[in-house]
Every structure is written in C-alpha cells, then in structure tokens.
Amino acid sequence: MFRLNLKIALRNLWKNKVYTAINIGGLAIALSAFILVAIYVRFETSFDHNVPNHENIYLLGRTLPDRKTNYTSLSLAQALKEAIPEIENVGRSKKTNFEFAFSTPDGRVYGKDVITIDYTLAKMFHIKPEGGLVKPEGEALNVYLPQEFITAMFPKKTPVFPAKVSIGPLEVKQYADVSGIVNHNVAHSNLVFDALLITADVGKNQEPTAYNYFTYIQVKPGTDMAQLQKKVAAVYKEELKKSAVTAVVNRGSVESKIANEVNLVTNTNKADQSGVFLDPLDNLHLRPIAGNNTNYKVVMALSALTVLVMVIACINFTNLTIAQTNKRAKEVGVKKVLGAYRLSLVFQFLIEILMQCLVALILAIILAEISLPLFNDAFSVSFSLWKDNYELVWQLPIVLLIITLISGIYPALILSGFRPVAVLKGNLQTSYKTLWLRNALLVTQFTVAIVFMAGLLIVSSQLKYMRTEDTGFKAGQVVYIKNIVMFGRPYFENLKARILEMPGVNSFTVASDIPDGSRPGRVDYAMEGKDLGMDIVHVDFDYFETLRLNLKDGRFFSKTYPADAENGIVLNEAAVAAYGVKNPVGKIIRGCDMDYRIVGVVKDAKMQGFETAVEPTVYAIKSDCANDKMKFMVNVDPDHMAGVLAALKSNWKDLNKMDGDDFRYEFMDELYGRLFKKQEQLQAVFYGAAILTIFIATLGLFAFSAFTITSRMKEISIRKVLGASDFNILSLLNSFFIRIVLIANLIGWPIAYIAAQRWLETFAYRIDLPILPFFIAGSISIILTLLTVSFQARNAVKTNPVDALKYE
C-alpha cells in the first residue's frame, strides 16, 4: 500500500513537473534563507555562551548626565568585592591604545588589541591558555598570544614557553617572555583581544581614580539583582566621595580611543550626578546599555522577517497544492468507494507533502551552502553550516515536520474530505470559502515585497549620495601612516623635510585625529562669556592643506606666523555658529588654561561620516588638553603614489627611527569608506530581502492565479462561446490581480515611506526622500503580475470551450 501510494505520488509530481518545481523551489529558497538567518541569529545571541556562569556575569557601567559609559575606575572593583557578599568575583580589563610590535628574528606581528586583565577576570571568562592558566606571581605580567602570532614569529617550530620575544622596535631592545598560546574565540566573545596580558592586579602602580577600566563582576547564582543594584550604587557613591577631589571624567564612547578617556578634565560636579548600572554579559553584544542596540533590532527584524517569509512560503505551497486538487479528486473518490478510510488518505497526502518538503530541505541546505560565502562577505562573518551548529542536526528535522504540517494539513484535509458522489459524477466545483483570507495573504506578500523594493532603492540612493556628496575634505590622495612616536618638534621637522623631498609628495602633517569616524577629545572653551564644549583636534602646519579643507575666513596656520604654533587656533563654522560671534578672526578664545587667538575659520567637514552633524571643532597646534598628535598624513600625487609608498617602506626604519621596523599605512579614503560599511550591509540585506520577497510574492500569485483560473474555466468557456475575444479573457483575468497589487501598493507605500523617513533621520546629512522608488516598486509589481497571470491565463485562453463544458 505504502509503495503504491509512493508510486502514485511520484507519478503525479512528475506529471505536474512545473508546479512541483515551483512548489519545491519556492519552499527551498525560503528555507535556505531561514537556515542562514537561524545560524546568524544563533551566533549573535550566543556570545560568550561557552563561558560557564555567563548568565551571572555583569559589566559595570556609569550613567553620566549626557551619556552612559562602561569605563569605570580602578578602585571600584575592590571596594565592591569587599562590601558585597553576593559578588563572587570581580575582574578588570584595560585596553592598550597603540599597536604593539612583537618580533623575533624570524618574524614580526602587530598586536592591535592588546589588553591587560586581572587574573580573576581570566578565571571568570575561563580563558585557558595551552598548558593551563597560572596565577602570575607578584607584579609579573604573563603574555599570552594567539596561535597565528606564535606561528608568524616562530615559523619553524613551536617554541618552549616562556619564549623570549622583543617588544616594540628591535633597536629599543626591550624583551618580554611569552608565557603561552591562548586560543579564545574573540569573534564570538565580548572580551576582544589579540594579545592578552594577565596580571595579578591590573591596578598596580596605576592612578586609582582614572576611569580607564572595564569592571566585570560575577554574582552568586540566584542573587536578587534589584537588591544588588542598590548595594552597588551605594558602594559607588562612597567611592565617589573618596575620590571627588581628583575626579577625572572621560569623554567619548567605547569606540573612541582610550587616550581620549584619560586626560580630559571637565567639571568635577558632573561626577556627582552620575550613577552606576549592571549590564548582563548576555546582553553586551546585542544591546549594551552603554552603546546602541542596532544589532539587536537587526536580529529581531531578521528573525521576524524570515519566519514571515517561511510561513508565507508554506501557505503558497498550500495554495498551489490546493489549486491542483481537482486533478486528484477522482483518485480520492475512487479510493473512498474502494474502502479507504479518510485518515489513511490524510496520511497519504501528508506523506506526499513531506516528501516534497524533504526535497526542498535538501535543496535549501545546498542553496545555503552555496550562498554562505556571499552572506559571510556581506556581514563580515565566517559562518559554516555545520561547524558550531550541531543543533541543526536535530533542528532541521523538526523544521521539516513543522513546515510539512503547516503546508500540508489543509490540502490533506480538503482532499480527503471530497465526497465521492460529487467527485464521481464529474462536475466537481471546488468552492472557495476562504477567499478573503487568500486575498489578504496575497496583499500581504506584495506589500512586503514592495516595502523592500522601495527600501532597497532608497538605501541605495542615500549610499550613492554619501559616496558622491562633498564631505568638505578630500581623502583621495591622503595616506595615513601609523606611528607610535610622541610628537617632538625637531624630530618631526626633520622627518617632514625628508618626506617632502620625495617626488610627488605634496604635504605632510601630523594630528591627533584623522577623518575615520572617531570622535576627537572634548574640552571647554570660553569666548565672549560663553563657555562651550568643543571637539579639539591637535594638528600641525599643513594639516588643512593635506586634507584639502576649505577656508571660510581668515587664514590657515602658516610658518610665516610663528605665533600660530604657540596660541593660534582655527574654528570650524559649527563652532562659530555655536558661539554666535560675527567676525571671529582675531578674537581671543580661552580654554585649557590659556588664551588662543583665532586665525581663521574652516568650512565644516564631515569627518565623522554622515550620521552625526559636524560638531563644533577647534584646531590648535599647541594644546596640553588635547590628545597627543601621533597620526601622520601625507598627501601624494596619484601618479607618484606607488613610488612614494615604496620609498617610505624601504626607508622607514631610517626615517622614523623610533617607530619600529615596519612602515604601516592605510589609504585615508578606504578608512573613511569603512564608515559606510553598516549601510552597505543594510543594502545587502535589503537586496536579498527584496529578491526573496518578490520571488515569494510572485510564487503566491502564480499559485493563486492558477487556482482562480482553473475554477473559472467553465465561466471562461461560456464567455468564449458567447463571443469574448482572447484579449477580453486576458484582461478579465488580469484585472482582479492588478487590483490586489494596487491595494498592496497603497498599503506598502506609506509603510516604506515612514520606515525610510525614520531611517533617513538617523543621518545628519541625507537625501530628500525621493518619490521615484515608490513608482518603480509599483511598476515592477504590476509588470510581474501581468506576466504571471497572463502566463497562467494563456492556457485558459487557448482551451477549447467544449473540453470544459463537456461533462456538465
């Protein structure tokens, strides 16, 4: 019996090849999207889940009047541990701000994220260097490096630890012992590093009140968090009182450099208004309290979208299956009079659908495997379908069962419910009781597709605008050279002179900040009685020329005015506007305990990208409050670019002796372009979603029109007999669906409009919401409808009316 049913099923599927292919294909595509998103969501939601007790670990943070931050003081950790018994463990980490060279005669690597952590924190995160975690003795700093670093430095064989490596430039002859190899999946952890320094007490010999540390606490299981929060807040207040005198408040968010965090002294009273919070480790990646929760929203939206697409695909499958029920009706009728139970028929159809779903699932896995590289590329991740995703092995069969039930139960019930007497008489009329449901479904599908189409076009327009719009500076010919040497006038002038000698070099400068999206430090400046916070960029001569900034008023810094290097300052338009002064050039502005003379006004430049408005910014050659100027920028003629880079590379050790042994650089335009990465990802998501939803919607339309046309065959035949032309029939069949799609457009446009509007509002510099994308989305949906319905209708038009009317 089972074999016979199987045979019938296969023969049937083969006979209706086109439908079967569309059915299985549609489901497969939706399923593959589902699989990819499931992997992505699982990854995003399981950061640090391999840490035992991850649910009991919290990161401390502070609420300041204008923002939230995770930087906490050194002393807080110990005070908490002593005062609150529920806290099982505390640990701190501290970032190192610059790149760190590790080298041996055989190779050299640069640690870009070097962190120093307490031994207790290493234990809390279960960091397991090869050979086990050992408690560092006394003030010892145990250096652990990842496998790649070790391989690069000891290419021949793994050394015996501790192994001696030199730190920084070779000539400095500074050495450290590497204690071992640490393998920590930093791509899937909130504790990110490439070189790890473990010590017994991070705070040894450090300024105790510097807000420079991340403090993690591990609480005992079952702790009442509300109570704990209060206790922590009390301890924090105590600590504040103790250190109020020298309170150092930092500025900037996690992304900005640490150097910003330390030096900037602002009002001590701000500290009094601050509070403290505990942020669970489980939330840190997706929705940290101090930070943005865009990732979380993306994960939620993606999950919701995929589930929606999945359900729609299943319902389409159902529709397409039901559209073909007439063909199976006779089989049901006959089987029933031969003595088949209804249940066995239900079972038969479910098995049939299960088979199709199984094929779809296999196809989906293949599709997912094929599209994974694209996905990885768009999201800068490296997922593999099977590594770390063992859950799929049992999840996929469950998904298979669920989709089989969703897509199969209704057709199985409908089919098995046919009454033999109606079927066998030969005039089966499948009534369509759930018509409104179907219409609603089709409208929903097209609405979603239209929203994504319009969204894609709008996101693309904004990206195009960001790529082509004037930013106020020109990064095209600028090379950013990394450097770890503190600024010193004679040393720098010597270097500058030698670099300017190279043919093709237009200018060379140094600054504390480069236009890569990071925020400079902020210091209060007073002018004409107004005391305002200003971003301060610590620059040198030729800074404006190198970045080709535009002068608004006055002049830029110039060697011909030696005073510029002492008290000259340039404001940008935003700063001038903030103070509300007219003719600022020549006026005096006071900040950082000294008076500056304004020499010029520079036009605003979008150095932090398009999302934030240009901040009021001042540029000074001398400032004790600003960050150190260490970042070199060189402006080179494009024709000479390769030559200059080669020359710099070969002579770097000689040119900039104290920096180290390697010339490290990045192209400024690429660095700036990375600010668009998020938008490019969004564009990729929209691209995928638009294609997917259009495909699914078209599929739904295909199924629906197939059904409608089959059930209207008799009507069509009668109309033809009465003299309707082919065109009449086509327009009759099309008009209904065009109406549906128009309704979808009417619903989709406002949704897309509001969503796009809100998205565009996250940009300080944005396009005016264009109208064209809506029309394009509308036109595409209508054209697709016409094509799909006409494809289905052509059979109906061609059929001889006699065939349809014969059995009546």
Next chain:
Amino acid sequence: MIILKNIEKYYANKGVKSYILRHVSTEIKQGEFVSIMGPSGAGKSTLLNILGMLEEPTYGEYEFMGEDVLSLNERKRIELYRNHIGFVFQAYHLIDEMTVAENIEAPLLYKKVSGAERKSRVADVLDRFNMVAKKDLFPNQLSGGQQQLVGIARALVAQPSIILADEPTGNLQSAQALQIMDLFKKLNEEEGITIIQVTHSEVNAAYGSRILHLLDGVIKEDIAVEQSV
C-alpha cells in the same frame, strides 16, 4: 439482501421541497440482476447512490444484509464497501496514475489481503479478462471498452456480493456495450453476484431479470424480464 422502505429524498430550496425520490419501497434478493430505468431526472442515479451508501435518503429505512445502513457509522460503512460492494461507473473512474494491474489491486490493499494472494487474484482476474498483455499500461493507453473492463475487473477482484453499475455502457460503442452486458450476465448467472444497474437502454435492461421503472422519483413499474436470450 436489500430492503428499502419508504425512501424519500428531497432538496429544500426556499421552503419549496423538490423531490427526487418519493415513497420508494422495494426488496432486492441475492442473485437478482436489476435494471433501473427511466427518463432523465427520474432519480435513477440518486437511487443507486443511496443503494451504494454514497448518499443518504431524507427519510426511510434501508437494510443491507440485515443491517440498518442509516444507523451505521463511517467505519462500518467502509467495511461494507470493502467486503460486499463493487462499483462500476459510466466514466470508468480508473486512477490515472496507476497501471491496469495496480488499479485492479487497489481494493485488495484496503481489504488487507496478503501480498501473495493479491498477486494471484490480480493475475487470475487479468487472465479471465484477457488483459495480461495490458497489465502495465496506464488507463489513458486503453480504449473505452477496455477501460470499462478494467473497471469491472477492479469491482470483481474483491469478490463483492453486489455490483452497482451506473450506466456502465453509457460511454461505449454498441459492440463493446454488448460485451460488457454479456459479462454482467455471466457473472450474475455463474457466480451468483447480485447486480444493480442504471441504464437508458432497453437492450441492456433485457439482460437483467427485473426492471424498475422510475418516473419523477416514483417506482411506476416493477416487472420481471422474460429470459429470452
């Protein structure tokens, strides 16, 4: 074998009852060959459907082999289909996706007949109907007469005690029709299978032993046929 008492069937439409069958009472004994005749719309097919339990009468009593059919549940009724009733349709109603042999085998599957016996019974029937060579063909590869032979073979293979045939020769040419009627007669006489057929044709009716004449839902005549052939 079959006892009908006062069978009524009507559809109520806006309070107006339109009768299909009225006061139909009759008895059909084991081994009879009954032809139901009458003009279009007389209620022949409805009567046959009621006999075949495909439709329920609005009123009346129906006893099949001593059981009150109208009080049977679905499961019991299906048991009756499996063991006692064979259907033959005007449009043959073979399952298109099954071969001839598979079509014939189908009822045995529902009767839970063992594989070996199924094989032998199907082979037997194929042999008897001279269709061994065609057993692997699909219905659409056969002529109408051949398809109807398969339909009858399918009805017979489960060894029913009664065959219900709704215009079995309606779609056939006359030579083929005669062949089918001969087969029915033979089955009735040699194997004692009760046959009830709906037909328009006097010729076909003459093969049976009894004719029920229906007019507007009422049995007008119930006559025994003189065996002339």
